[in-house]
Amino acid sequence: MRKKTKPPRTPSGSQLEFTWQGRGLLSGVGAKFESDIREFSEFGTPTKLLHTSFSLVEGAESELAVPVYVNEFWTARQRQANPIHEVSYRACFKPQLPRFFIERLSGAGDVVYDPFMGRGTTLVEAGLLGRIPYGCDVSPVSSCLVTPRLRIPSFSDVSARLDEIDYQLNVDFPEDLLTFYHPETLREICSLRQYLFQRQESGQFDSLDDWIRMVALNRLTGHSPGFFSVYSLPPNQAVSLKSQAKINQKRDQVPPRRLVSELIRKKSKRLLSESNDELRAMVGQVGDQAVVLSQMADSTPQIADESVALVVTSPPFLDIVDYATDNWLRCWFLGVDAKGVEMTVPTKLGHWEESMTEVFRELFRIVHRGGFVAFEVGEVRKGKVKLESAVLRCGYRVGFEPGLVMINDQQFTKTANCWGIDNNSKGTNTNRIVVFSKPSEG
Numbered sequence: 071m072r073k074k075t076k077p078p079r080t081p082s083g084s085q086l087e088f089t090w091q092g093r094g095l096l097s098g099v100g101a102k103f104e105s106d107i108r109e110f111s112e113f114g115t116p117t118k119l120l121h122t123s124f125s126l127v128e129g130a131e132s133e134l135a136v137p138v139y140v141n142e143f144w145t146a147r148q149r150q151a152n153p154i155h156e157v158s159y160r161a162c163f164k165p166q167l168p169r170f171f172i173e174r175l176s177g178a179g180d181v182v183y184d185p186f187m188g189r190g191t192t193l194v195e196a197g198l199l200g201r202i203p204y205g206c207d208v209s210p211v212s213s214c215l216v217t218p219r220l221r222i223p224s225f226s227d228v229s230a231r232l233d234e235i236d237y238q239l240n241v242d243f244p245e246d247l248l249t250f251y252h253p254e255t256l257r258e259i260c261s262l263r264q265y266l267f268q269r270q271e272s273g274q275f276d277s278l279d280d281w282i283r284m285v286a287l288n289r290l291t292g293h294s295p296g297f298f299s300v301y302s303l304p305p306n307q308a309v310s311l312k313s314q315a316k317i318n319q320k321r322d323q324v325p326p327r328r329l330v331s332e333l334i335r336k337k338s339k340r341l342l343s344e345s346n347d348e349l350r351a352m353v354g355q356v357g358d359q360a361v362v363l364s365q366m367a368d369s370t371p372q373i374a375d376e377s378v379a380l381v382v383t384s385p386p387f388l389d390i391v392d393y394a395t396d397n398w399l400r401c402w403f404l405g406v407d408a409k410g411v412e413m414t415v416p417t418k419l420g421h422w423e424e425s426m427t428e429v430f431r432e433l434f435r436i437v438h439r440g441g442f443v444a445f446e447v448g449e450v451r452k453g454k455v456k457l458e459s460a461v462l463r464c465g466y467r468v469g470f471e472p473g474l475v476m477i478n479d480q481q482f483t484k485t486a487n488c489w490g491i492d493n494n495s496k497g498t499n500t501n502r503i504v505v506f507s508k509p510s511e512g
Contacts, residue, residue, distance in 0.1 A: 098440060100473055100507045103174050107139050107476060117141040122475060124462040136462065140477040144170050152198055154219055154341050157288050158305040159189035160396050163446060167478070167501055168192040168382040171444040172199050179356075180379035183436070185367035185429055190216030192382045193360070197353040204378060206363040206370055210406050211287070211397045213364050218281040220357030222350045225342045231278040232331045237261045249314045250291060250299040250399075251325050258330040259298060262286060263403055285334045285341070287400050296333060300325040308399035368428040376438040384446040385426060387457065419460060427464045434468045434508065443470060443506040461504045470506035477502050 110117050120138040144166035151165035168182075168191060176182055178200045184192035187205030190212070196203040197220050205216060239261040247256055266283050269275040289298050292305035300323055303309050309317070318324070363370060401408035416422040433443060443465065447457040462472050478501040 098510070099175060100442065100505075103505075104137075104474055106174065107141070107143065107474075110139075110141055110143060113142045113145055115142055122458065124459040124466075124472075126463055126467065134462075134466070134472070136472050136474055138475040138477060140479055143476065143478045151195075152345075153343050154198075154222065154345060155191060155194060156341060157189050157215055157219070157284070158292075159215065160307055162189050162191055163384055163501065165191055165195050167446065167503075168195045168444075169199070171380065171382050171442070171503075171505075172196055172201060175442045175444070176201055176380040181377055182380045182382065183373070183378045184381065184383045185370070185433065186383050186385045187212055187216060187362075188384075190219065193362070194219050197356050197360070198349070200352060200356060201379075202356045202359045204361045204373060206365060206367050208364065208366055209397065210364050210404060211400045213362050214280075214287060214404060215284055217360075217362050218277065218284040219341075220353060220360050220362075221277045221280075222342065222345045222353050223278055223281050224350070225339055227278055228281055228338045228342070229335055231282065232335055235262060235265050235282075235331065237330060239264055244402075246311055248325065249311050249318065250302065252327045255298055255325065255328045255330065259286075259290075259403075262330060263405075267405065281338070282334060283404075285337050286330070287403060289330075289333050289337060290399050290403060295326075295328075296336065298328050298330060298333060307396035310398075368425070368432050370432060370436065373436045375435055376441075378433075378436045379438060379441050381433055381437060381441075381443040381445070383444075385429070387447070419457075422457075423460045423464060426461065427467055430464045430470065431468045434470060437508045439508055440510045441508050443504075443508075445504045445506070447502050447504065458502055458504055465504070465506045469509070471509055473505045473507050475502065475504050 108117055108119070118140040120140060121135050122138050123133040123135040125133045144164070151169075155165045168184075172182055172192075172195060180201050181204050182192065182196035182201040183204035183206075184190075185206045187193055187207045190203075190205060193203035193205045193216055203220060205212075207213065237258040241257070241260045241264050243256050243260040250256075251259065262282075266275070266279060269279050288305060289296070290305075291297055291299040291302040291308050293301055293303065297305060300314075300318065301321060302314060302317060361372060363372060395408075398408045416425055430443075437443065445461050445465070447461050458475055462475075466472050
């Protein structure tokens, strides 16, 4: 039975104004965090202070206000992230984003959770920083991308396993996929797929098989000779067979011969290039305690009450990305029916807000007192819809304290209004993160 949370709070007075007097809305560790970002100028630009307000009911007169901090808090000019992150997936954020919050709002051995983990950027970065990774995603592809990188193998072990696989099994292959692949390449892909299925059925499937499957998923289609396919769209999505046929005709191309094992070996070498024995041991230690779920994020009974120190996440944004369609070929490789996966992404803001409120209700249950949520949102529909106000309502309704909003602006162009970071005509190139805390008492 789900633990009850306190009822939504109603702001008093007709209008609650935020007045800046050198103090923020967070306390304890959060207050230090807010002070740090207020004084942040690592890349040569002082932080701008703005503010925004939100109502518990859209359009209501009573409002609460929170500070908004604008700066270049992380950037491509920072040191490169660990190459183990280089796994393609639609709409994923850079590793520098979760690192910024994990380093400042959690400690070694704390649980860091992402309820919409996607390719697992938050979980992998948490593991690299010695935190215990928890994650959830309704897509079965997601867990296959995440778990192998929480138990990092050595390149020599991966290479040896690749040499043991028979890539010429007498297996049937779907001829329609010849739109993407040379016949011999497709035979090798299907042989590898059959090998992995057999390992699972026999109970022999291990972390090396898990790693090889992950890399194969990320080599299925792409736009360079590093992928199994002929030239296609970037590797974070697979076009339909019909669309690929049009690409082939337009480019006058036929699928070239690719060596499956060699491409997996090459990509593995890159992913593992900065993973030494010490790092593998450390990530393995916290990875053994990881929780990785394939289900909806609004009900996660596998996660104990008040066990999470920090949530860093970015939810699906309305109808902007069709994850099921993008991953149809990956689902085929995994033996999963993409159409049978329930991936509900509401197309109306009100429905999206209702869905996110239920997720926040579950987050309030599992985050411990004094813990934090960093909820990244974006501008959708060419910048006409900003989700910060909706997110602020969602968290506040279930009991979280809305502390602040951060806008990470990497180009730092002009400020036109309180949300005015406008880098292009179709929206912005910014990250917008709403930071909440769970009250220490109450």
